[in-house]
Amino acid sequence: MGEQIEKVSVVISKGSLDGIYPGLIMANGARAEGIEVNMFFTFFGLDAINKKRHEHIKMASVGNPGIHLATWLGGFPGVSSVMTKYMEKQMDKLDIPSLPEFVEMIADTGAGMYACKASVDLFGLDPSDFVDQVEAIITVGDFYEKAAGGQIIFT
C-alpha cells in the first residue's frame, strides 16, 4: 500500500442540508479509516452546531442547479421544506443519521469539533449557543495549527 492520509481537517462553511452533509460524511468516513479528524464550522456552517438551528437545516431550493428546478419555482413558500422532508426520508431509508445525531456521532468517534471565532463574533453568538460536542471557539490561526501536517477539506 502506498502513502496513507494520517489526518484531515474538514471545514464546513455552508448552512444548507446539501452544504453540510458532505463534510460530515467525509469526516465520519475518515474516522472509520482510523484517520485523525478536526472539524471547523465557519460562517453559516455554524448552524450545524447551533442548538436552536441544527434541527431545522433546509435544502437549498433556490440557486441550486443540481435539483433541476426553476429558481422562481424553488422560491415558492414551502418548496424548500417539502424537498428537505423528502431528502430526510430518503436518508433515513439508508440509515443516514439526522444532522444533530450525526454531529454527536462524529464527536463520539473522537473528532475535534471547533467553531470559528470570526463567525461567532460576526453573528453575535457565544459558547452557550452551541451543542456540547463543540470543544472550543478558535481563530483561523488556531485552526491551521491543529490542521498542521494533515489535509484540509473545505466544504
Place this chain on the structure above:
Amino acid sequence: MPSKMIAGEDVELTDDGFFVHPEQWKEDMVPDLAKEEGIDTLTDQHWQVIHFMRKEYLEKGEGPTVRVLGKTSGVSVKELYQLFPKGPAKVAAKIAGIPKPIGCI
C-alpha cells in the same frame, strides 16, 4: 495474494490485510491478529465486538459499519473507538477474519 502464518496456520490475506477465506479463521488466531493491529490486551468488550462482527457476517454476508455497530452491538460509538482507535469496523473485521465492511456511514 500474500499469505501469512497465524497461530500456526497458513492464511491467505488481501493486500490490506483482510481474510480472503473467512472460513480459515479460528478463535485462537484472535490474540495474534489483535497484536498486529496494536491491541495487546483483549477485554471482554473487544471479544463482544469481534463475535458480533463474525455473527453479522455469517448471517448477512457482510460486516457492519461503525454506525450499525454503535446501534446494535451493545457497545457505543465512543467505546468502539476507545477499543479500536484505528477504526472499529475496519480493525474488528480484520481480527474477526471477515471482509472489510462496505458503506460510507
